Amino acid sequence: MTLPLFPLNTVLFPGCMLDLQIFEARYLDMIGRCMKQGQGFGVVCILDGAEVGGAAGQFSAIGCEALVRDFQQRPNGLLGIRVEGGRRFRAHRAQVLPDKLTVAEVEWLDEQQEQPLHAEHADLVALLGALNAHPLVASLGMPGEPAGQEALANQLAYLLPLDTEQKVQLLDAPSAALRLQLLQQMLALLQGNHQ
Numbered sequence: 001m002t003l004p005l006f007p008l009n010t011v012l013f014p015g016c017m018l019d020l021q022i023f024e025a026r027y028l029d030m031i032g033r034c035m036k037q038g039q040g041f042g043v044v045c046i047l048d049g050a051e052v053g054g055a056a057g058q059f060s061a062i063g064c065e066a067l068v069r070d071f072q073q074r075p076n077g078l079l080g081i082r083v084e085g086g087r088r089f090r091a092h093r094a095q096v097l098p099d100k101l102t103v104a105e106v107e108w109l110d111e112q113q114e115q116p117l118h119a120e121h122a123d124l125v126a127l128l129g130a131l132n133a134h135p136l137v138a139s140l141g142m143p144g145e146p147a148g149q150e151a152l153a154n155q156l157a158y159l160l161p162l163d164t165e166q167k168v169q170l171l172d173a174p175s176a177a178l179r180l181q182l183l184q185q186m187l188a189l190l191q192g193n194h195q
Contacts, residue, residue: 005063007068008063018083043066062090062168064171092105115149128155161190
């Protein structure tokens with residue numbers, strides 16, 4: 001399947017919400033088409049280059065489908081949209097169209113069934129609760145209580161102040177259990193740096 005790509009300096013995760021301001025013609029057209037067809041677009045993380053202007057330089061091959069959940073005209077006249085992360089994908093054979101929109105063949109990645117949370121996840125659930133209490137996070141309207149390991153892993157990976165390489169590594173992890181393990185390691189490093 002071919003998917004239009006929106007390279008950003010952020011990593012979107014399944015089930016997570018992201019607010020975007022759209023002002024470039026290529027992306028306004030893309031959003032219009034996606035909404036008419038009831039389809040999403042792909043958010044990929046820029047590894048090198050800029051968000052605005054020409055085609056992004058290098059971007060991650062792993063990305064997340066973005067589904068438009070809400071839109072409004074902003075006071076500044078720009079289109080504001082809220083997207084929800086859908087399925088993960090790997091992009092192949094990206095090409096830049098004449099209007100500078102990048103499209104790629106995508107291969108959808110297998111998602112595991114949601115697994116229940118266990119006692120060993122209590123610290124991570126508490127951490128997510130603390131993050132969700134922040135007004136900026138609360139304004140995104142993401143579910144307060146994670147439904148299981150997948151939701152917990154995705155929301156923490158999305159909200160924690162990790163660098164983009166770590167976030168891409170987390171998005172690429174094939175299972176929630178592995179994502180949670182990686183998160184524990186990254187958190188241990190973060191805490192080690194702050195002591």
